[in-house]
Amino acid sequence: MMPELGKYAFAVLASYGVSLALIVVLVAMSLMRARRVRAELDKIEERTKRHG
């Protein structure tokens, strides 16, 4: 299944590894911050409503 990468295996695999890792980190950080900010805003809005 794995293609024969020959003497360039390091360059190809490192390119895919680094790129996919960076994309996964970017997506994960975006999702985590989205969730955190949403929860914070909900809390603040709830508090604002309670105190008029």
Added chain:
Amino acid sequence: MSIWEYANPVKFIRTTDLVLPWVSALAVAALVVGLVWGFFFTPEDYRQGSTVKIIYLHVPAAMMAINAWVMMLVTSLVWIVRRHHVSALAARAAAPIGATFTIIALVTGALWGQPMWGTWWAWDPRLTSFLILFLFYLGYMALWTAIENDDTAADLTSILCLVGSVFALLSRYAVNFWNQGLHQGASLSLDAEENVADVFWYPLLVCIAGFVLLFVALVFLRTQTEIRARRARALLARERQA
């Protein structure tokens, strides 16, 4: 219906909430299909060997690194001219995505350059302008976080974005401006002689579509977050004054 309706934060969040799952699913599908096709089912290049497989990451990332800055330029101009907060926040949201694509382009370029050119790095016009573009991304993000007042931050970062656009353009056209350096000309020129072979071209197109869709999905998600964060800051400020 006017496009300016989407400058309303509530309308923007409501619309992007509907679109986001579809764009995200399409992005994942295009990236998986394109990368699996490119990595497992394409042959080696007769000159570059298996390193040609790096094209499926390097070219889409480099394209989107420049296009993200162009999108930031357009939204910054909209902020400067029409003062719509959503457009300034969309520019802010796009910057980390563009910066990540720029790192991917630089790293994969170095990994590809070493076996092909015999060096990881050269002060070649395209490579150098790309590195400066990356530094502009860092400066742009730092400026947003350094200024407390959102409107002042949007004003100053918009100006920085206009200045940085010179380097975004240089990154794209440096090879044409200066006929020197190691980097080749455009791989996707409309000139048939310049284009990559079909066997590499089709999976590359799918990967480019995947990167574009990923960018759109992340910009939607991150702009929603910036809108909510701005509202939270405004409510907290009002609380403190009361």
